[in-house]
Amino acid sequence: MxxxxxxxxxxxxxxxxxxxxxxxxxxxxxxxxxxxxxxxxxxxxxxxxxxxxxxxxxxxxxxxxxxxxxxxxxxxxxxxxxxxxxxxxxxxxxxxxxxxxxxxxxxxxxxxxxxxxxxxxxxxxxxxxxxxxxxxxxxxxxxxxxxxxxxxxxxxxxxEEKLMDAATVLGACGTAYAMRYIRANIQGGIEIGFDAATASLIAAQTVKGAAELLLTKHTHPEQEIDKVTTPKGCTIAGLNEMEHQGFSSSLIKGVVTSYKKIVTDM
Ligand SMILES: NC(=O)C1=CN([C@@H]2O[C@H](COP(=O)(O)OP(=O)(O)OC[C@H]3O[C@@H](n4cnc5c(N)ncnc54)[C@H](O)[C@@H]3O)[C@@H](O)[C@H]2O)C=CC1
Ligand SMILES: O=C(O)[C@@H]1CCC=N1
The missing domain is CATH 3.40.50.720 (NAD(P)-binding Rossmann-like Domain)
Structure with missing residues (x-):
């Protein structure tokens, strides 16, 4: 039954x-x-x-x-x-x-x-x-x-249950983090010439495709990045500028801040 x-x-x-x-x-x-x-x-x-x-x-x-x-x-x-x-x-x-x-x-x-x-x-x-x-x-x-x-x-x-707070941050709050990443790409896309709707489509589908690459091929993100970064090219120039501005560091700090908030307040 x-x-x-x-x-x-x-x-x-x-x-x-x-x-x-x-x-x-x-x-x-x-x-x-x-x-x-x-x-x-x-x-x-x-x-x-x-x-x-x-x-x-x-x-x-x-x-x-x-x-x-x-x-x-x-x-x-x-x-x-x-x-x-x-x-x-x-x-x-x-x-x-x-x-x-x-x-x-x-x-x-x-x-x-x-x-x-x-x-x-x-x-x-x-x-x-x-x-x-x-x-x-x-x-x-x-x-x-x-x-x-x-x-x-x-x-x-x-x-294990002791990881449930961490799961909340990475999995559930993670949706909001990903949305901010996509939103920033849309804003950048508009500045370099796209209308908002086209920029949104390109940004969202690009992120979906990037995620699917990892889920399908079980590769590490850096292996996929290597395939995009032509030596002396525009991708590595942009990526390095993002890192100089604290891109990965700000994301890691955000994840840890969300985690601390759950552990101390909830
Ligand atoms: N939004 C998210 O990303 C995630 C939320 N959660 C958790 O899921 C839970 C639900 O979240 P949401 O669906 O976003 O909240 P929500 O506020 O949309 O849904 C809760 C529902 O419970 C109803 N309710 C209140 N008292 C009730 C009662 N006595 N009997 C029957 N229904 C009653 C409310 O009318 C409301 O529709 C929360 O505890 C949240 O922490 C978990 C994972 C992700
Ligand atoms: O931010 C929050 O309170 C909840 C936890 C998971 C998603 N939203």
Whole structure:
């Protein structure tokens, strides 16, 4: 029998997960229930056959796998409310909530539950996320199910929980860093003659192609850079100027600053 999936919190991420699971054919819409306090924005999912409700208890009672996709400050109250309806022998919990640790959930629900933490990024909306996952108390079947689920939504990597904050920075904040890189290229492209739309297309597709080269050929970025940099050419002149201005250093410092912010504040 197909496993039933409840998504608690049908916001950006929760809705994108439901959308991706249906589009990929991972499960039928009738195996998914998604919740939100005001369900109006979930109508497109309802039209596709997903059960939509503002009743979290009803959703949990329907489900085997419960994906928690609310904001960090909301989870304690929601789990305390759901505790009587959650059964460690039936339910597997999957939290995508930033900064909520296995120990935080165990403090509320007790020791027995099977828990996964997953850190996707916003490209999950087009099934192109990298999702870093860690497991707790999970058996092979549960690990396979959760791995398969997020593999429908992009790529996955299983990591230790102590790396979840680092995964948040590199994988989830990383989308924003990449957008700034692309934006800067667009601004430069306009200054050297392109209109904004053409510059955007060239910049975005160039970055997509560069990423695909690494993912397909498993090369190091510097090997691919060697193929572009003609001796005495324009690429190396531009790259070296970027480095003189602190390009790599500023990115590394930004990554470390984001990490420190998570570790100290969240
Ligand atoms: N945006 C990102 O790049 C990433 C976000 N995350 C994490 O995912 C979680 C969700 O993020 P978003 O989807 O961007 O937030 P969001 O605010 O769009 O979604 C949260 C949803 O939960 C709903 N909600 C609030 N209380 C509820 C309740 N009692 N019952 C049911 N639904 C309730 C809200 O109405 C909202 O629609 C956050 O904890 C965030 O830290 C994780 C990875 C990446
Ligand atoms: O910046 C934030 O708070 C979250 C963490 C992952 C993506 N956005």
């Amino acid at each position: 197909s496993k039933k999936i409840a998504i608690i919190g049908g916001g950006n991420l929760g809705s994108a997960i439901a959308e991706g699971l249906i589009n990929s054919g991972f499960t039928k819409p009738e195996n998914i229930v998604i919740t939100k306090r005001n369900i109006v924005t979930l109508q497109p999912l309802e039209e596709k056959g997903v059960m939509v409700t503002n009743d979290n208890k009803k959703a949990v009672e329907f489900a085997d796998y419960v994906i928690l996709a609310v904001k960090p400050f909301q989870i304690k109250e929601i789990l305390e409310y759901l505790k009587p309806s959650l059964d460690p022998k039936k339910h597997v919990l999957v939290s995508v909530i930033t900064g909520i640790w296995v120990k935080d959930i165990k403090e509320i629900l007790g020791e027995e539950f099977t828990l996964f933490r997953a850190m996707p990024n916003t490209a999950i909306a087009i099934q192109q996320s990298i999702t870093c996952i860690c497991k707790h108390n999970a058996n092979e079947e549960q690990i396979k199910f959760v791995g398969d689920l997020f593999n429908q939504l992009g790529k996955t990597v299983f990591i």
